[in-house]
């Protein structure tokens with residue numbers, strides 16, 4: 001048993017989808033969440049910069065004395081997997097468990113949506129093709145999703161969101177994908193808008209959920225569970241804005257303080 005917190009970081013609110021999924025699996029864990037809102041969106045940045053930021057985010061979270069760290073960010077997971085893997089604290093990424101789940105349920109063309117940096121890295125596509133040789137993979141970058149989500153525009157009928165969904169997902173629908181990987185943790189927050197456009201039959205493979213299950217299984221198998229269900233939140237953006245939107249996204253108020261921290265220089 002280990003009652004130190006689980007550390008989670010993302011560029012903003014998206015990683016809350018992973019926090020929520022971890023809570024479903026392990027309600028008693030203590031969690032420290034860092035949303036690097038001031039430097040969002042990560043997906044528009046070049047790979048070299050993202051790798052430096054990944055290291056900074058890991059150091060920032062590790063300094064809080066956590067037992068493990070989830071990079072709840074598809075962009076970091078796909079551009080800096082080696083930075084995560086070689087870190088002295090046990091880390092989890094959202095790439096590997098998501099790719100495994102996509103391969104497990106593959107029964108036709110597979111769509112992948114993620115940030116521009118993630119799609120450019122080719123990591124999701126390569127991972128799926130390795131596990132499912134010959135699979136048809138349709139990968140699309142969706143740069144407008146994260147800024148919309150961070151402004152709270154997640155209502156499936158929101159006109160700007162609907163327009164973005166229609167534009168980005170048109171190639172996925174026209175190739176009749178059977179499943180769709182949500183390779184950015186923010187995208188779980190617009191899953192309903194995506195479902196309305198693609199139809200209920202398309203299976204959504206959410207990076208956050210896959211990563212949460214993998215992390216929970218590891219803690220259980222290694223007898224590392226423990227805590228009192230405490231939460232604390234750190235954001236490099238505005239703490240009040242973060243608190244207000246996190247309440248919407250978690251479906252409840254955050255259980256602990258939300259504190260502003262200065263943005264790190266890249």
Ligand code: DGL
Nearest residue numbers: 011042043074075184185
């Ligand atoms: N939520 C992150 C991801 O999974 C980052 C999105 C962004 O800031 O562009 O890719």
